[in-house]
Amino acid sequence: MKTFVLFILFGLSAGQMFAGNIKIQLFNDKGSVMPFVDLSINGEFAATTDSSGVAVISDNDIAVGDTLSASCLGTEPARLVFTQTLKTQGSCDLVLQEKYYMLDEVEVLPNADMEPFFEKSIRNIxxxxxxxxxxxxxxxxxxxxxxxxxxxxxxxxxxxxxxxxxxxxxxxxxxxxxxxxxxxxxxxxxxxxxxxxxxxxxxxxxxxxxxxxxxxxxxxxxxxxxxxxxxxxxxxxxxxxxxxxxxxxxxxxxxxxxxxxxxxxxxxxxxxxxxxxxxxxxxxxxxxxxxxxxxxxxxxxxxxxxxxxxxxxxxxxxxxxxxxxxxxxxxxxxxxxxxxxxxx
Structure with missing residues (x-):
């Protein structure tokens, strides 16, 4: 019985934690998450994605019909109109289209940090x-x-x-x-x-x-x-x-x-x-x-x-x-x- 009660309480806490918020997940067209990118609502700053490419916006800050957008150097801007459906489900994805293409001879995995390859590719100055x-x-x-x-x-x-x-x-x-x-x-x-x-x-x-x-x-x-x-x-x-x-x-x-x-x-x-x-x-x-x-x-x-x-x-x-x-x-x-x- 104690285990059952604790499970219910935990479930309620998790639900309350996301109540009233809209979770935005940002990807590029290669499937990689996009961290540290600004999101805007109707052109005004709203939030920045975290290291997992996620940002949380209060549903008090965005209304049905507002335009949610994201932009990052090297990509085409992504935009969507916030709908009642998105508000009800409490989450949505945005996808940024990359302007450049990967080399065949370099293996690039989704969400891989390429700093080691960067280190090998640049002379220290x-x-x-x-x-x-x-x-x-x-x-x-x-x-x-x-x-x-x-x-x-x-x-x-x-x-x-x-x-x-x-x-x-x-x-x-x-x-x-x-x-x-x-x-x-x-x-x-x-x-x-x-x-x-x-x-x-x-x-x-x-x-x-x-x-x-x-x-x-x-x-x-x-x-x-x-x-x-x-x-x-x-x-x-x-x-x-x-x-x-x-x-x-x-x-x-x-x-x-x-x-x-x-x-x-x-x-x-x-x-x-x-x-x-x-x-x-x-x-x-x-x-x-x-x-x-x-x-x-x-x-x-x-x-x-x-x-x-x-x-x-x-x-x-x-x-x-x-x-x-x-x-x-x-x-x-x-x-x-x-x-x-x-x-x-």
């Missing part, structure tokens, strides 16, 4: 973590709250100070924390703070964060150990270029996630191009960084130094960054070209 003066040509276009877009072009210089006097530890204030010095003939009235904040984010993402961490083996392992849950997918080969997707989510706050597509030369094992998306809540209502989603595309280049500790580092030759998912029409698009650095 340090990200840019030196003191120095970076210069570049910039172009920034800002669309602000429904107003006409404004474009500013010119050149910039900014100091990168990650070690030295006054710093208790390396990268205490992050990369490129000094003010950016702009030279331009265009009107920057009302744009100075936005230019400084967003171009700083573009530089950090392209040189010392996001894909740059994935190329540096030590940094990648530290990310996985201390800060992020990560999943590596192999997407295929085209013209001697291997493509991998890395999905990551911040352990301390699942609202932060990073999606990256890395294109690696099969022969040299060097990163050639990367596309990354960082999704995060706004820092605060008063933050200059307005959008939830920031994107980086970079063409990789490498500079060689005489220092034995890091003879070569990743330094992109171009960085393209954009943020355009604010419901009030705010967007920023940045192009950084002719990037050079003088190491101190």
């Amino acid at each position: 340090f990200f840019f973590k030196r003191n120095g003066l970076l210069s570049a040509h910039f172009a920034i276009t800002v669309q602000h709250h429904g107003q006409p877009s404004r474009r500013v072009e010119g050149s910039l210089t900014v100091e990168n100070e990650v070690t030295g006097p006054g710093l208790e530890r390396p990268f205490q204030y992050g990369a490129f924390h000094h003010p950016i010095r702009f030279t331009t003939r265009d009107d920057t009235t009302g744009l100075s703070k936005i230019m400084d904040a967003y171009i700083r984010e573009a530089l950090r993402g392209g040189t010392a964060d996001v894909a740059a961490f994935l190329v540096d083996r030590w940094a990648r392992h530290q990310m996985r150990k201390n800060r992020y849950d990560m999943r590596f997918d192999y997407l295929g080969e085209e013209n001697g270029i291997l493509r991998f997707r890395v999905l990551s989510t911040f352990k301390a706050d699942k609202r932060f996630s990073i999606q990256s597509i890395l294109s690696i030369d099969k022969e040299s094992k060097l990163l050639q191009h990367s596309e990354s998306r960082l999704i995060s809540p706004p820092k605060s209502e008063k933050s200059v960084i307005y959008s939830r989603s920031r994107n980086w595309l970079l063409d990789a280049d490498y500079v060689t130094f005489k220092h034995k500790s890091s003879p070569a580092v990743l330094l992109p030759k171009t960085i393209h960054s954009f943020s355009d998912d604010r419901s009030d029409g705010f967007s920023v698009e940045i192009d950084l070209t002719e990037i050079q650095v003088q190491v101190k």
